Amino acid sequence: MAGHSHFSPSDVEEHFEFTAEGRKRVIYAFLAGTIALIVGIFLLSRGEHDAAHAVAEHGGEHLSGGAVSHHEVYDWTTRIWANLWLNGVYFTGIAVIGMFFVSIQYLAKAGWSSVVKRVAEAFPPFLIISGSVLLLTFLFKGDAIFHWMHEGVTVKGNEHYDKIIAGKSGYLNKGFFLGRMIFFFAGWLLLWNWMRKKSLAEDLEGGTDNFYQMVKIGTIFILLMGVSSSMGAWDWVMSIDTHWFSTMFGWYMFSSWHVTGLATITLTVLLLKDKGYMQYVNFNHLHDLGKFMFAFSIFWTYVWFAQFLLIYYANFPEETIYFLERWEGHDKIYKATEILNVFFNFFFPFLVMMSRDAKRTPIFLKICCAFILVGHYLDFYQMIMPGTVGKHGGYGLVEFGMVAMFASAFVYVVSVQLTKASLIAKNHPFLEEALHHDI
């Protein structure tokens, strides 16, 4: 009894204000990204014109398991669609992990996280945007990204006939692919919507009914997530390198998504704290978020390395091509990213966040968040680019502009969502425990 501060919900309700100034900044960032993208596309259209001839002369012989391997004429616009796809997948991950994080906390009946759950809860609405981007890109330019969508690859007797792809066409065909994509996005959004309604009702009603219902919704979501994250990984990323497959891939992409989402949650909490919100989030909560980031950076490394080691050790040509392509193929333009990938996503967070003090120091956490966010962008870049644009890839205005556009749209959507509810879930049954969290 002694020493416990008595807390009344009305004292802690706190509303985020998305100021006109803030809106303006986000919109400017979006516009800057748009301009960069337009300039980038312009430069690309001029530059690639000459390069296309060079490729045609040399026969375009290079190491590739992806769409550009079949001596087809490279279309310079591919890079735009590949970038759309890359950012679509990357930001889909961050958004869906917001829901996943909340679901896990409910399933585990965790107390400490009730102070940060509203932040994670604000991410999933971005799925509407990222999902639309993926859907439209697939519908209109899917064949630029996916080898298996090319004309005639499954038709026997056609000059482009490909036995391996034909064998996979029961799973990899346009209708089934679309169906899965719509089902996953709709499922995620509906479950989020349901969860959000209960969460807001809890603010008004109190009690524990809503809590137990959210435990159920979270459980359903985790079941869906278990299936959808793996199948999404096969569909949206692994099928780019259509001939290649890895049984680790579902886990690999999920782990990348997860740690990116955790870094985004942590960074958002830290930025909100800097603005004077969420002062009830103390070093102990940050420490826990830091532990999450630390642990799942190692988890990502574990999965990434397990996938690599199995392929390296078994040494089957049809499997090693994936890594050879990234290490030596395409005039070695992906080699640096491959090294940075492991440095940003493993060595840096592992060594920096190992100590207790680092996880309790906002500036260290922020730096690690930044490294993880950039690092996993590079990770997805590495998964998507070699199979789509091949040796025509690179880091140009198209990449930077597109990231700026997606990131600012994400910030805008999340900020709007944060204004819609109190930043603290004031009737969460474990709130009292979270406010006294001490580790």
Added chain:
Amino acid sequence: MDSTERYLVGVYDDDEEVVAAVKEVKNSGVKIEEVYTPFPIHGLDVALGHARTRLPIAAFMFGCLGLVCILSLISYTMYFDWPMIIGGKDYFALPDFIPVSFEGTVLFTAFGMVTTFLVSNSLWPGKKPRTFDLRSTDDKFIMAVNMANNRKSESEIETILRASGAIEVNVKQF
């Protein structure tokens, strides 16, 4: 008389009471040796003002030692002593060495930590345990005050302990 250590042992009934009592007793200028509780209490170590444990540093060192030892062993056997080609890889096939290096790191860390813990707590085989009050393993919270570290008289300290909420104050000698 001089060779024995003399302790004053305060017995408390409640976990939150004992944390408050620690602050109170410390504020009255008494140096507390240690507090024994049946379960971990949040904030007790902070209230006692114990220096932070250096076990994580030991763990890191043991981990580094393990990594170096195992990598040395495997590269000596697989590269220098008896080079073997396995699966068409180089003699020094680093990716193949990673899993065993990882395991070695974990093994050295685990054993090293346990050893460090036992040594730093003087828990070697045959050691007679120092129990201030057996009830600290059941439902009581025990505060031990080493008389050698305190200038105040026993009766003074006893008064302070009782004022802070101790239900009993006993003398214990080792």
